[in-house]
Amino acid sequence: MSQLETAMGMTIAVFDQYAKGDGNRQTLSKAELKTLLERELPNFLSSGKDKDAIERVFKNLDENGDSQVDFKEFVIFVAALTCCCHQYFEQKAAR
Amino acid sequence: MSQLETAMGMTIAVFDQYAKGDGNRQTLSKAELKTLLERELPNFLSSGKDKDAIERVFKNLDENGDSQVDFKEFVIFVAALTCCCHQYFEQKAAR
Numbered sequence: 001m002s003q004l005e006t007a008m009g010m011t012i013a014v015f016d017q018y019a020k021g022d023g024n025r026q027t028l029s030k031a032e033l034k035t036l037l038e039r040e041l042p043n044f045l046s047s048g049k050d051k052d053a054i055e056r057v058f059k060n061l062d063e064n065g066d067s068q069v070d071f072k073e074f075v076i077f078v079a080a081l082t083c084c085c086h087q088y089f090e091q092k093a094a095r
Numbered sequence: 096m097s098q099l100e101t102a103m104g105m106t107i108a109v110f111d112q113y114a115k116g117d118g119n120r121q122t123l124s125k126a127e128l129k130t131l132l133e134r135e136l137p138n139f140l141s142s143g144k145d146k147d148a149i150e151r152v153f154k155n156l157d158e159n160g161d162s163q164v165d166f167k168e169f170v171i172f173v174a175a176l177t178c179c180c181h182q183y184f185e186q187k188a189a190r
Contacts, residue, residue, distance in 0.1 A: 004135035008177045010102035040099035079174040082103045
């Protein structure tokens with residue numbers, strides 16, 4: 001597998017790993033998303049200080065308002081986050 | 096690094112690796128995108144039979160029509176492709 005194929009496969013694997021936790025294996029519940037963010041992006045949520053952060057992230061992610069985050073919604077979130085990281089490194093490199 | 100952070104970092108690394116080929120290091124030219132697709136997603140373009148395929152992919156990717164694919168355009172493409180892969184595996188698992 002190429003590097004890009006590996007990255008795509010890993011993104012799918014992360015989603016599936018947390019989505020299988022409860023009920024619907026094809027979507028992330030709020031609890032599952034919280035666990036995913038805490039373990040996979042430990043620096044993303046400020047360490048428990050902002051208790052509404054997860055609420056806000058979830059509301060933004062759950063585009064169709066069904067209280068579940070499906071894979072499409074998740075992958076758009078990861079894309080947006082990757083874009084932010086890329087910008088950050090570009091700005092850092094430009095300094 | 097977590098699995099998701101690694102996947103995000105790999106996506107950035109792939110883009111940067113091919114974008115630095117010619118001229119602008121922050122964007123992919125048509126030639127750079129062609130090399131990227133051929134090496135990173137060898138099964139994506141049907142093996143050279145359809146010569147217009149790269150033209151079509153490039154036109155679709157180059158959202159702002161500046162003949163360059165920037166990181167945001169690239170990452171949206173990867174997200175869409177990852178979504179297709181996920182659907183494919185879901186359907187396969189459901190059979």
